[in-house]
Amino acid sequence: MANVSVAAEWQLLYNRYYRKPELYQMQWKHIDLSRNKVACATFGGPIAVIRDDSKIVQLYAESALRKLRIFNSAGVQVAETVWKHPGGRLVGMAWMDDQTLVCVVQDGTIYRYNVHAELQEPNVSMGSECFEQNVVDCIFWGNGVVCITEANQVFAVPDFKNPKPCKLADPCLDEYPLCAAVIEPQYTMSGNVEVLLGVGDHVLLVEEDGVQQLGVGVGPLQKMVVSRTGKLLASFTHDGRLLVISTDFSKIIFEYNCEAALPPEQLAWCGMDSVLLYWDDMLLMVGPYGDPVRYLYDEPIILIPECDGVRILSNTSMEFLQRVPDSTVSIFKIGSTLPAALLYDALDHFDRRSAKADENLRLIRSSLPEAVEACIDAAGHEFDVLRQRTLLRAASYGEAFSSHFQRDRFQEMCKTLRVLNAVRNPEIGIPLSIQQYKLLTASVLIGRLINAHQHLLALRISEYLGMNQEVVIMHWACSKITSSLAIPDATLLEILLDKLKFCKGISYAAVAAHADKNGRRKLAAMLVEHEPRSSKQVPLLLSIGEEDTALTKATESGDTDLVYLVLFHIWQKRPPLEFFGTIQARPLARDLFITYARCYKHEFLKDFFLSTGQLQDVAFLLWKESWELGKNPMASKGSPLHGPRIKLIEKAHSLFSETKEHTFESKAAEEHAKLLRMQHELEVTTKQAIFVDSSISDTIRTCIVLGNHRAALKVRTEFKVSEKRWYWLKVFALATIRDWDALEKFSKEKRPPIGYRPFVEACIDADEKGEALKYIPKLADPRERAESYARIGMAKEAADAASQAKDGELLGRLKLTFAQNAAASSIFDTLRDRLSFQGVS
Incomplete structure (x- = not known):
């Protein structure tokens, strides 16, 4: 009987079953969809409602103030704000993929709100041309909008992540188009948005680069909507036909005569299998084959297309129209004898302690794995928790008799359903189907929950699914800081630390940065103390003005890059003497500053050394500067630059002479200055730039070479050579x-x-x-004489001198020198023989 009652709710469209379960009884009060503009987000997202100012409506007991109200899908209000924007009538609004509500007003201004009805800056303007012409209509898609103006011009914001408006090609229309649709950039060859305009008996395809005429003879079209994949276009013609055409208008997929003169108020795709048309009391579902299905409504509805069906919102309820999954059909179709149906039936017999349970199992023993899989799959597609449980029990029952089934599949489905049931709760109000959940992904769902400030549920789901909880806790901490202005810093710190400590690797610095941004500098300083990573801690301490603490932390970390970061920051902010005092007490900071300043900031480093009484270090710097000046290509030919160089070295000499430890340096500097001065004078008198920076020896040598013996003697005397x-x-x-x-x-x-x-x-x-x-x-020395004679080729004289020296080894060496000369060689041989003979005797 259970199977009959389930299937009794289905409708047959040709050979496919559809069902329309109620997801929620709407919890809002006094909301009439016909009197309001309504925007519903996909994936079970929020609903935005605002009174339609293009209609004359009776206010009943409500305020004359227009309010933008945001509800979840169960009709629970989550936020509201007063609508106070000038700029004319609200033309249209829709939710983007990131759950930002985009509102377009008549003058082309676009206002954006988050799920808490908080206005997001900056507003986007469609430009002056759009402002002058007035927006008449707008078409939204996942992350962009197209606006059509009174002058029949088309403008677009292709991506709100980078909201730059652009004007599309001029369609050159005299009359306003009958209807319009958008092919999203992700489905077009060009990668840019394409707009379809129903004009006369054809359609214009408008892009940035130009306009094309398509489908001549198919129109006039009164209504158009592009499928989710961007490949098909459902349209309603002036003579009451529904046409499904490929978006390049190359072929008509199917057509159906609706026998209606009026175009439908809404046209929507239900998955990829059927098209929905809605008039004020009837919803018609048309498939490619067979008779359509009719649903009658005595209240206005709004169709919300999803990837696997359409949600139907009315004043009182939220329903979900979807094709019945094959696994569900196999179990619940009336008269089904498929293995999954028999397994489900076996559980029913087992619960009633009937022997028929065993009979059913024997019938399907070879097909048990597929029957179990079908029960698990069907459970995933159910919104009714009791039915989910029964189907999973049937799968578990069958699993006990099957050794070929993967148990992970069962556990995974149980996990998924627990998550889905949690977010479908009316207080949360996100009625995701399993297909939507898989397409959306768990991490995006958690992101949406934390944006809606459902932190506890988001944390529990993250924990349950084994995902990173840091994102949730971070968002919670930042939200807590923003919303707890009345709580004292110390108390709030305890509350935050109580939760933050559970998440290893959490960025305390990021939370502290948020506290600082919200004007709670003391709390930020307290939080940043708990950040273990210096690389995160130090920059934040600087941003909140805790420079000394930042320098201490940076030096403790031993990270020279961090120390430099703090040094440069303090250097810019503090007077020199105060800066010197700060670094003097910290050896690492001081040494790093000196290393840097030695390369790039000599004057500043001199000031530092003077302030700390390190005169010899100033002297070394001055000496180095003199050498740097010497490298200047202008410092030659009697250049006046030598004057300052000499003064620098003399200054260094006087500083060295003030300390006993640097007597050598003092003397060296004095002599260096004296030598430079003499060399400078020599360059001036000789008009030759060859003296400066040469040694004393080179200076003397150069003077003699130039014939200036007096100058050479002067240098010799002056430097006691x-x-x-x-x-x-x-x-x-x-x-x-x-x-x-x-x-x-x-x-x-x-x-x-x-x-x-x-x-x-x-x-x-x-x-x-x-x-x-x-x-x-x-x-x-006869040896020296012998070698010298040998060098100028005088063998006999060399031999005579060598024989005087009585050195056999020397004779051998000299013989080698004259190896080419046989006569000379024999002289040395004779002498060696004589020498050795004398030695023997």
Whole structure:
């Protein structure tokens, strides 16, 4: 009998069954849909209601103030606000995919509200042209709107996430179109919105780039609506026919003569299987085959298309018209002997303790898995909790006798139904079907619940489904802060921490940022103390003005990037001395500041060192600056830049001299300044930029090369250059300019303190063997003489000198030098033999 009563509620459309269960008795009072503009969100979303100002209505006992009221799908009011927008009549309103209510007024201004009837900034304007022409009609889709003006121009906001209005191509119409529909951007080849306008006997397809004429001869069309997939168009013709056409107008799918002169008030798709037409007392459901189904209504209704059917809203109830799922048909169809029906029947016999239960099970033993699956599937499509339970019991009963069934499927369905039953509760009022739930996804559903401030349910569902609860708790905490202005900070902190502690990894910093945004800085400071991640904690402390705490936390973390973030922040906000005092007490911060300032902010760093009495550090900076100045390409040819350089080094010298520990640096700076000054003078007198930044030795050498012996002597005297070094420098300088007479004269001034070897080296390096011969005989060491003779190719003399030295190893080496010369080689061999013979005797 149960099967009969279930199937008795169905209607047959050709070979498919449809049912129309009541989801809710509406809990609102005195709402007449015919007197109001109404917007209903898909996926069981909220309903927005506002008095229709285009109609003259009797106010009864209600206020003359127009109110925008928001209800859930069960008619429970969740919010209201006074409508106080100028700009003319409200042309249309609809809910976007993210449950933002979009309201379009006559002058092209678009107002947006959230589910709590709070106005969202900024408002969107369709532009001055739209403002001048007035909006007459608008068509909405998932996340956009198309407006048609009195001048028959078409404007669109393709995506409210980035609300930029655009004007579509001019359709060049003299009369207002008979009807309009929109193909969403996701279903068009171009990826842009396409608008269909019913004009005369054809349809115009309007895009941004142009206008096309389609379907000549199909019209005039009075009403159009595009299917969910964007591929089919249902339309009502002027002669009372329902036409279903492909949206490219290439073929007519089917047509049905409604025998009605008046076009329907509403036209909607019911899934993809049938089309609904509504006149003021009748709802007609037409399929591609067979006779249509009629439903009579004595009150106005609104059709709300869903992915798997249509919700029907009236003044008193919310119904759901859907095709009966195949699994449900297999169980409840009158006279069904399919395995699922027999399994369901077996449970009934089992409950009545009838032996027929066992008989049924024997009949379907081989088909038990599919019977169990059908019962589970049918349970998922039910809105009636008792029927869900019975179907699941039947599945469980069959499962006990089947070893080939996946138990996960049963558990998953139980979980899903618990979630669906929870949100279908009239107080929540989200009557999702299982198909809608799967399409929407659990995470989006949780997002919608928290936006509706149903935090507890959202938390329980997240926990039950094993999902991240952080999103829910975060939203709850932020909402609590916003709505608890009267609660003292300390009390509110306790309330928040009590819940936040249950969620590991929660961002206390984000909650604190929200508290700060709401003007509760003290609460923000208290909250941020609980944030374990310095990277989140420190920026927030800065934003709420807790710089010192931020610096402490950053240095404790050891993260140099964070320390720099705080340093730069404080640096900009505080006077230098106060800033120096702040960082001086924190070694890491101080060292990082010094490292940065050493590269980029010398002057500031000098101020810092002076403030802390580190004079030697200032001196080093000044010295470095002098070198930087020296790198300037202008610092040459007697450049005036040398003056400041010398002053910098002298200043460094005076600072070094104030501390006993830096005597060497003080002396070095003094001599550096003196040398620079002399080099600068030399460049000025010689007009050659070759002295500055060279060493003392190079300066002396350059002076001699240039013939300026007096200057060379002055540098020698000034810097107390030793006699040995002086001799080395002068010898090689004279050899460089090949002044052999001066070299000889220099060698005879007195016995050179460095000996004659440098003279020999200088001459040989200059390839002047004759000059070298002047000095080789004067070499005291016979080994040196031998090697020197060998270097200028004089074998006999080399051999004589080597024999004086009585050094066999030296003779061997010299022989190698003259390896190409057989006669010379034999001389060395003879000498070696003689030497070894003498050694033996």
